[in-house]
Amino acid sequence: ETGVTQSPTHLIKTRGQQVTLRCSSQSGHNTVSWYQQALGQGPQFIFQYYREEENGRGNFPPRFSGLQFPNYSSELNVNALELDDSALYLCASKDRVDTVRGSNQPQHFGDGTRLSIL
């Protein structure tokens, strides 16, 4: 079973640039979420994708956008980069189940992309 993989592992950008981060979900998982983790903090939810549609969004501005592809892989795009965007960006996948069934699957995380803004 292949786990969640993210690329690149590290990235350095300058203010105002744009960046695309990539995530391949774990085999069999149809839901992908993105999180931002600043140094010394817990991860903060950016958004989630299910069946190629955004399925919930955290308190992040529109310059944070995403995509999910038919194979369930995903991209996170950030425009007009700011210094505060420096963080570890984590992707998580899970197999979404019908909440009527009363269970909730755990999310499985990748190793993240370390983004540094100069």
Next chain:
Amino acid sequence: KQEVTQIPAALSVPEGENLVLNCSFTDSAIYNLQWFRQDPGKGLTSLLLIQSSQREQTSGRLNASLDKSSGRSTLYIAASQPGDSATYLCCTGANNLFFGTGTRLTVIP
């Protein structure tokens, strides 16, 4: 909005000691409670997931309990080892996970 707090922020113990990490949350209407481990510069490794209908989960030397009425969860680590040194994060949520800021554990050989 759900708020998750973890105490203590950092903990140092000698090898072999048993220890307890604490997690509290403000909204008791939760789907589940999950504990993760994070090594420096790395992603999150899931340790234990407790569904809302459960009271505890065990895996090896780890035991996590959940008390929804009081808004608390604890992670118990038995016979700690230097390899247990890491940051431990708890979180709750369905689609949107709410995380605490973690407890940084150092086990001294």
